[in-house]
Amino acid sequence: MADFNYTVKSGDKGLTYIFLDKAKEAGYEGDSKKINWQNVLSVFDQIQEEEKAEGEKLYSGGNDKTRAGWGKSYAIKVGDIINLTKAQLDKIYTAMGFKKVESPAADAGAAEEVEEGKSAKGTEGAGAAEEVEGAADIPKPTQPPTDAENIPPKSEVPAKIPSNLIEGYSIPNANLVNQKIQMGDQTWQYDSNGRLDKIFDSRGRELRDIDYDDNGKVIAVYTAQYNENGDYTRAAKYNADGSVSWYKDYKYNEKGQNIRDIYYRADGSVDYYYDYEYDEKGQCTRGICYNADGSVNYYGDSEYNEKGQRTRGIRYNADGSVNYYGDYEYDENGNKISSKYYNPDGTERK
Secondary structure (H helix, E strand, O other), X not given: OOOEEEEOOOOOOOHHHHHHXXXXXXXXXXXXXXXXXXXXXXHXXXXXXXXXXXXXXXXXXXXXOOXXXXXXXXXXXXXXXXXXXXXXXXXXXXHHOOEEOOOHHHHHHHHHHHHHHHHHHOOHHHXXXXXXXXXXXXXXXXXXXXXXXXXXXXXXOOOOOOHHHHHHHOOOOHHHOOOEEEEOOEEEEEOOOOOEEXXXXXXXXXXXXXXXXXXXXXXXXXXXXXXXXXXXXXXXXXXXXXXXXXXXXXXXXOOOOEEEEEXXXXXXXXXXXXXXXXXXOOOEXXXXXXXXXXXXXXXXXXXXXXXXXEEEEEEEEOOOOEEEEEEEEEOOOXXXXXXXXXXXXXXXXX
């Protein structure tokens, strides 16, 4: 099985709880009360962006570097399956401030393994050479994509959320603690302090999520918009004064395929963007990250087997040289059971 395999469910406790449980199961220890989930989210977003550059996403929605409490509010969709490798999990645990606790017995076992490795392979150098030799089908540099011609223009900045509305969010109502009420075709959900927490539309899609500090003041508001197919068209973060912090637009083709994600700064200028390419089977074969001026930042290619399972992802630098690549294996039921990542020379990434 994958090192981390989580299916997003309606009404679940959230990924923060899952990460905590998984860390403890893996022998990591730390103070959960001191975790800066903003830092953890930044790491998770970075992993997401790397996967997207190879033509795959960890989840179908998502906000860029979003809020603490993201396990309850992060813009992921019910049914999304999130797979993380051990190396990716280690990055997340490190961001959590957790450390691996090894028992003396484990240390002794590791020492024995090293000694056995020396007697079997001779020297460390020989072992490294054997690892490179064993890496199958090392990808070669490719001709990089040309700089983009269809550069997204500066966008009109979304309207500011009225300050009186922001202030109203912070007013607690003891009669609405942990309640959900209908407001027209919307559902308003209140937190344990009786403050408005989330707003959902008639189809149960999250439209707004409010983040408070320890004193009950609004520090951020997150919004989402959708098309008629239920796909995200815009995600945005607003500051405590109602002004925009950043926003992201999703673009689709006539087949409903996500072909572009554009990240905007607060002034409406483009920060960076992704373009996605698909084959005749509808499989995403390439993701390209462009800088605001249309120059290539990096890109990634994906390969699939006859069952449509992604078996390899290759990330390239802007000049076409290989940055790293990953190989994936599946069981007879289609579950991903192995994810291994390699450096350009075929040695395994640690």
